[in-house]
């Protein structure tokens with residue numbers, strides 16, 4: 001479903017990652033873990049061209065985007081195929097919960113207003129916020145704001161959700177609620193790539209855990225294998241350090 005070939009990202013003279021190659025299948029839930037500054041966020045951002053890769057190509061179903069010869073149309077399509085959930089929610093502050101979710105339906109999908117409203121309302125129910133439809137982000141808790149963030153990603157009917165530390169700005173007791181919501185989505189065969197420091201997520205939800213270090217995809221395995229018998233010494237050290 002998704003395959004990435006020779007993907008590299010350089011900022012100035014700093015190479016963040018070089019020649020990454022991987023593929024994932026529909027319904028896969030990938031948890032990406034690894035030390036700070038390793039390139040996890042950069043990788044996710046490159047997958048939806050929030051950052052343009054320095055080289056390499058990304059294929060999702062019928063679409064291939066090659067960093068050396070991409071078009072604006074391909075990037076728009078890539079952004080429809082992928083949706084992004086941010087650590088800091090990144091909601092429109094001057095729009096209510098339902099308006100935040102409707103935005104892409106109206107603007108990108110050009111959906112008629114009533115249909116968009118209807119769909120957004122269903123999504124608000126799905127993320128457990130039906131009663132907050134007309135509330136602005138400033139009046140929502142962190143967990144509620146992230147539910148809107150996830151709802152916004154769901155609205156686009158993307159093929160894969162990219163989540164960059166979706167729970168790290170939240171209080172511990174709220175994290176479990178968001179994990180439950182993500183678990184419901186996982187059950188519906190949503191494909192997800194989640195950068196997370198939340199080992200519960202990696203252990204309980206992921207079909208595969210990837211350990212990234214120094215811009216390399218060091219090791220990928222089932223959660224059970226990776227946590228119980230990591231093969232690479234760098235993975236072993238990282239997990240020991242976390243007390244995992």
Ligand SMILES: Nc1ncnc2c1ncn2[C@@H]1O[C@H](COP(=O)(O)OP(=O)(O)OP(=O)(O)O)[C@@H](O)[C@H]1O
Nearest residue numbers: 011012014016034035036037038039040041042043
């Ligand atoms: N926009 C940018 N311009 C220049 N350098 C950047 C930019 N974004 C990231 N970097 C650098 O790229 C490297 C990888 O950063 P990245 O944010 O991808 O790491 P990360 O694994 O997500 O780390 P963390 O766990 O702390 O979020 C870092 O050295 C960072 O300073």
Ligand SMILES: [Mg+2]
Nearest residue numbers: 040041042164
């Ligand atoms: Mg990051």
